[in-house]
Amino acid sequence: MRCFTVLGPSQTGKSTLVDKLGSLEGAAKKSVTPYGLGVAEFSFMGENWCALDASGSIEALAHTQDALLASDACILCVSPNPDEAVLAAPYLRVVEASGTPCIIFINKIDEPKGRIRDIIAALQDYCGHPLVMRQVPIREGDQIVGVIDLISERAWRYREGQTSTLVKIPEELIEREHEARAELLEHLSEFDDWLLEELIEDHEPANDAVFSISTRVLRENKVMPVMVGAASHNNGVMRLMKALRHEAPPVAALRKRLAAASGAKETALMAVGFHAYHRQNVGKTVLLRALDGGLKQGAQLGGSGLGALQEPGSGKAAGSGDQEPGQVFAAVKSDHLTAPSVLTADKAVATPDWTTAPTPMVERVLAPENERDETKLSGTLAKIAETDQGLTVTQEEGTGAQLVAVQGPVHLRDLIRTLSEVFKIAVSERPPSAAYRETITKKAEVHYRHRKQTGGAGQFADVKLSIHPNGRGDGFTFDETVKGGAVPRNFIPAVEAGAREALAKGPLGFQVIDAGVTLTDGQHHSVDSNEFAFRAAGRMGVHQALGEAAPVLMQPIYRIEFHIPSVFSGSLVPIVSSFKGQVLGFDRDDSARGWDVFRALIPGHALDELSHSLRSATQGIGWFSREFDHFEELYGKEADAIVRAHGNGAE
Ligand SMILES: Nc1nc2c(ncn2[C@@H]2O[C@H](COP(=O)(O)OP(=O)(O)O)[C@@H](O)[C@H]2O)c(=O)[nH]1
Ligand SMILES: [Mg+2]
Structure with a gap:
C-alpha cells in the first residue's frame, strides 16, 4: 500500500481533493479521527492507496507532522491567491524539515486570483527547495480551461466534473510552453549531469528521459514540482494522481529515511505509529503503517x-x-503503543527530531466540577497527553492543580470536550496565576522573645535578628554572629528553620526571595529552652522584621522566543511594547527560509494575552516558546491590584 498526506492551510480544498482522488476508480473507504485526521483508502490502477487528509488548523500542526511520519510523499494544497502564500509557510516548514517528497497543488484555479508564476514566487519565499512549474495553464479570457504538461508536452482541456x-x-x-519547459529542464539539470550536457550542447532531451529524471529528483527530494487544478470540478485531479503513482517513492524509501534519523537498522524497523486517540468504550486506537509485510494480530511490535x-x-x-508492505492499520487493544513512534519488534526507537510538537502557547488550569474526580482527572490528562503531543500537563505552583499547556483556544475546547464526552469528567478552566514573589528593600533589626508557660515545662527563646536585602538571584542566606553561647550552637539550626518558614509567605502574601537573615544575639534558659522554642522565635522574629524591611512585589519575567514569517516582523515591536516588554533582538531563522x-x-x-495578540498579528501562524528569566520589582497601582487579587489582600 502506498500512502501520502494532503496538507495545507484551512479551506484550500484538501478534503475535496482527497475525496476526488479517492473516487477516481469507485468509492474510497473513509473515516475521520477525533483529532480531525481523515483517512481514505482506495485503489488506483491496480495499487492500494491511503490518503491522509490533515487538518488545516494551525493548532493541529503536531498531528499533521505525525502524518508525514507515515507518508511516502505529500501534497501541499494551496490557494491560488499570492497574498495567501504566507499561510502555507508553516506547512512548507514541516515538509522541508521532514524530508518528505512534496508536490505542490495550486487548487481553485477556476477562481484565479493572479498569475501562477506570482503564486510560485510568493511560495518560494518560504521554501528552500526550488519550486518547479510542471504545467502551464491554458486561458480563455480570465478563465483557465486546461493545462499543458511540460514533460509530455501534451495539452488537456478540462471538462466539468470529468477527466480532461x-x-x-x-x-x-507554443512559445510560452517552450519557455516554461526550458525553465523546468534547467532546474532539473542542476541535479542531473547528463541533462546538463544535453542542454549545453543544445540537444532536445527525449520526454522519457526527462520523465525519469524528474521522478528521481522528486524521490530524492531535490525539488518540489508545482501542479494546478480545481478539485471541486475534478480538474487536474487525474494528472495529480498519475504523478503520484509514477513519482512517489516506495515505502522502502520511507523506511530508509526513518532508519537514518533513528540510527536503527533499516531491516529492523517494522512500523510507525503516526496517530493515536481515545474513544469511549473502545479505549486507545493507534494508527500504524507497516514498513514491511507481516504485521498482524499477535505479532510482536514495540x-x-x-x-x-x-x-x-x-x-x-x-x-x-499476510499483509502488504506499507499497509495502514488501526490497532486497538495495543495500549503499549503511542504516536508518533518508530517501531521494531522489541521497542520504540527514537523518532526524528522534526516530530517534536510546536511549543504550546496557552496555559490553563483545569479543575474537576466534582471534587471526587481529582485523581481521575490527573490520570486521564496523562493518558490524553500520550496521544496528543501538542499538549503538556504539569501542576500549578502553589495550588498543585492540573496545569495544561495547549496550542490555542480550539485545542483547549476540544480537550475539554474529550474529557467530558470520552472520559465523563466535567471540568472548569481558568488562566494560571502568575508566580509572584516579594523581596525586601532595606535592612531591619528585631528583638523577639518567645515565652510560654504551659502547666509544668515552659518555653523560652530570645533572639536578636537582622534582615537585609540580598543581590538579585542570590536567594536566602543565613548567618550568625552570636558570641559566648548566648544562643547555644545546637539551637541555631532551629532559628534558621524558623526563618525559612517565615519567608515562605511574606507580608504581601508571597514567597520572599533574595533576603539574608543574621542571628546576632539572644538568650536562653537552661530548662525551658528547646529547638521548638527557638524555631518559633526565628519564625516570628523574621516575620516581624520583614514587615519593617519595606517589602516589594516581584513579578516573573520570561524570555520569549517568537517564530514568525519575516513579513510580520514589523508588527512585533509594538506588541512587545504594549505588554511592557523589552525587545532583545531578532535574527533570521537558519532552520526555515522566510x-x-x-x-x-x-x-x-501578559503571556496569555500575548498569545492572542501574536496570533492575530500573524494570521494565526506565529508562535512563541517561553523560559523563565528573572523576577523584577513591581510598584504602584499595578502591584497593589495584584496583592489585592492574589496576595494577603485577597479575600
Ligand atoms: N471554486 C473552488 N472551490 C473549491 C475547490 N476545491 C474545493 N473548493 C471549495 O472550498 C471549500 C473548502 O474545501 P475543503 O475541501 O473543505 O477545504 P479544506 O479545509 O482544505 O479541507 C469548500 O466549499 C469546497 O467546495 C476548487 O477547486 N474550486
Ligand atoms: Mg478539510
Whole structure:
C-alpha cells in the first residue's frame, strides 16, 4: 500500500481533493479521527492507496507532522491567491524539515486570483527547495480551461466534473510552453549531469528521459514540482494522481529515511505509529503503517503483542493473511503503543527530531466540577497527553492543580470536550496565576522573645535578628554572629528553620526571595529552652522584621522566543511594547527560509494575552516558546491590584 498526506492551510480544498482522488476508480473507504485526521483508502490502477487528509488548523500542526511520519510523499494544497502564500509557510516548514517528497497543488484555479508564476514566487519565499512549474495553464479570457504538461508536452482541456480531454497545444501558447519547459529542464539539470550536457550542447532531451529524471529528483527530494487544478470540478485531479503513482517513492524509501534519523537498522524497523486517540468504550486506537509485510494480530511490535488490527477507513477487521508492505492499520487493544513512534519488534526507537510538537502557547488550569474526580482527572490528562503531543500537563505552583499547556483556544475546547464526552469528567478552566514573589528593600533589626508557660515545662527563646536585602538571584542566606553561647550552637539550626518558614509567605502574601537573615544575639534558659522554642522565635522574629524591611512585589519575567514569517516582523515591536516588554533582538531563522526568530523579555501575567495578540498579528501562524528569566520589582497601582487579587489582600 502506498500512502501520502494532503496538507495545507484551512479551506484550500484538501478534503475535496482527497475525496476526488479517492473516487477516481469507485468509492474510497473513509473515516475521520477525533483529532480531525481523515483517512481514505482506495485503489488506483491496480495499487492500494491511503490518503491522509490533515487538518488545516494551525493548532493541529503536531498531528499533521505525525502524518508525514507515515507518508511516502505529500501534497501541499494551496490557494491560488499570492497574498495567501504566507499561510502555507508553516506547512512548507514541516515538509522541508521532514524530508518528505512534496508536490505542490495550486487548487481553485477556476477562481484565479493572479498569475501562477506570482503564486510560485510568493511560495518560494518560504521554501528552500526550488519550486518547479510542471504545467502551464491554458486561458480563455480570465478563465483557465486546461493545462499543458511540460514533460509530455501534451495539452488537456478540462471538462466539468470529468477527466480532461487531450487536445492540441494552442498555437499562441507554443512559445510560452517552450519557455516554461526550458525553465523546468534547467532546474532539473542542476541535479542531473547528463541533462546538463544535453542542454549545453543544445540537444532536445527525449520526454522519457526527462520523465525519469524528474521522478528521481522528486524521490530524492531535490525539488518540489508545482501542479494546478480545481478539485471541486475534478480538474487536474487525474494528472495529480498519475504523478503520484509514477513519482512517489516506495515505502522502502520511507523506511530508509526513518532508519537514518533513528540510527536503527533499516531491516529492523517494522512500523510507525503516526496517530493515536481515545474513544469511549473502545479505549486507545493507534494508527500504524507497516514498513514491511507481516504485521498482524499477535505479532510482536514495540515490545509486546499486537492487539486487533482494523482497516482504518472502514473500521472492519483487517484480513488475517499476510499483509502488504506499507499497509495502514488501526490497532486497538495495543495500549503499549503511542504516536508518533518508530517501531521494531522489541521497542520504540527514537523518532526524528522534526516530530517534536510546536511549543504550546496557552496555559490553563483545569479543575474537576466534582471534587471526587481529582485523581481521575490527573490520570486521564496523562493518558490524553500520550496521544496528543501538542499538549503538556504539569501542576500549578502553589495550588498543585492540573496545569495544561495547549496550542490555542480550539485545542483547549476540544480537550475539554474529550474529557467530558470520552472520559465523563466535567471540568472548569481558568488562566494560571502568575508566580509572584516579594523581596525586601532595606535592612531591619528585631528583638523577639518567645515565652510560654504551659502547666509544668515552659518555653523560652530570645533572639536578636537582622534582615537585609540580598543581590538579585542570590536567594536566602543565613548567618550568625552570636558570641559566648548566648544562643547555644545546637539551637541555631532551629532559628534558621524558623526563618525559612517565615519567608515562605511574606507580608504581601508571597514567597520572599533574595533576603539574608543574621542571628546576632539572644538568650536562653537552661530548662525551658528547646529547638521548638527557638524555631518559633526565628519564625516570628523574621516575620516581624520583614514587615519593617519595606517589602516589594516581584513579578516573573520570561524570555520569549517568537517564530514568525519575516513579513510580520514589523508588527512585533509594538506588541512587545504594549505588554511592557523589552525587545532583545531578532535574527533570521537558519532552520526555515522566510522566518525570523525574535527575542524579548515579557512579564509573566501578559503571556496569555500575548498569545492572542501574536496570533492575530500573524494570521494565526506565529508562535512563541517561553523560559523563565528573572523576577523584577513591581510598584504602584499595578502591584497593589495584584496583592489585592492574589496576595494577603485577597479575600
Ligand atoms: N471554486 C473552488 N472551490 C473549491 C475547490 N476545491 C474545493 N473548493 C471549495 O472550498 C471549500 C473548502 O474545501 P475543503 O475541501 O473543505 O477545504 P479544506 O479545509 O482544505 O479541507 C469548500 O466549499 C469546497 O467546495 C476548487 O477547486 N474550486
Ligand atoms: Mg478539510
